[in-house]
Amino acid sequence: MEVSTTQFKRCDVVKATGRIDSHSAPRLTDAFNAILNANRFQIVFDMSEVEYISSAGLRAMIDTQKACKRWNRGELVLAAVPEHVREVLDMVGFLPLFRIFDDATSAVGSF
DSSP, X not given: OEEEEEEOSSOEEEEEEEEEOXXXXXXXXXXHHHHHHTTOOEEEEEEEEEEEEOHHHHHHHHHHHHHHHGGGOOEXXXXXXXXXXXXXXXXXXXXXXXXXXXXXXXXXXTO
């Protein structure tokens, strides 16, 4: 898995490519934590090229969402979620916890 981050004026975009499993999820967590440690709490997670996500990846997402929403500072929104990943999010009950956008541009625009 590869993770890239882009900082914009109002939010940060994290893009993951490939499989997010127990081996690669710590890199995703590190990317999210670097943004949070910079006191930036509005994050777009571009999932357009995610092939698979395990419970470790889901844990990274929910932990980041909790940190962002603490004291109403911001939130983690999802962009371009592939259908097979959306099914996983629905199965574990995460869909109501995240705002989901069709593409990264509209997700960035939501902030």
